[in-house]
Amino acid sequence: MLFAEGVAASLGAVDGIVVDAIAATAADGERVIASHQPDVALIDYGLPDCNGIELAARLHARRPELRIVIVTSLVDERLVVRAVEAGCSGFITKDQSVDELVAAIRAAAEGEALISPTLLSGVLRQIRGRSGDRRGDDLSTREREVLTLVCEGLSNPAIAARLHVSHNTVRSHVQSILSKLHVHSKLEAAAVATRNGIVELT
Secondary structure (H helix, E strand, O other): OHHHHHHHHHHHOOOOOOOOOOOOOHHHHHHHHHHHOOOEEEEEOEOOOOEHHHHHHHHHHHOOOOEEEEEEOOOOHHHHHHHHHHOOOEEEEOOOOHHHHHHHHHHHHOOOOEOOHHHHHHHHHHHOOOOOOOOOOOOOHHHHHHHHHHHOOOOHHHHHHHHOOOHHHHHHHHHHHHHHHOOOOHHHHHHHHHHOOOOOOO
């Protein structure tokens, strides 16, 4: 709880970020999130009454548009696979600076995937081919190209630079991809694309 209070105090001083509430347990977290309806939820992996990914899965099932970021001391591939399956937007570690934390929250709010490209590649290889649904059949050629770069872990500005188009154009393509895949973040889109074989991993 001391860690959460310290983070809340730091974030409370940042323009454009409002800390709605702090909770010490998963049960309290579910109540305050239902009450306050935040855009982004930071969830400690090591909660006393369940692990953070279990809570994330319950929250995602009730409110898929909520951006969920797991706070942990160590990020490994197995943990990330479980988090992706639970609908999380990504991870931050407890040793990150306030500036890095703020950037991560803002990126999560924009739907960015908070995970390194190398780690994302390993995770997507593990979940490849797990689903047989038909989501993605109506993606355009350009959307598939953008989605492939999403699966490489590129941010919207990096995709724009790679394709020589504007940031707004990429954002429009990403929003269309999310809508067609019925997901709410780029990390979820990458997971669906990999499970369904929409993109080829190299």
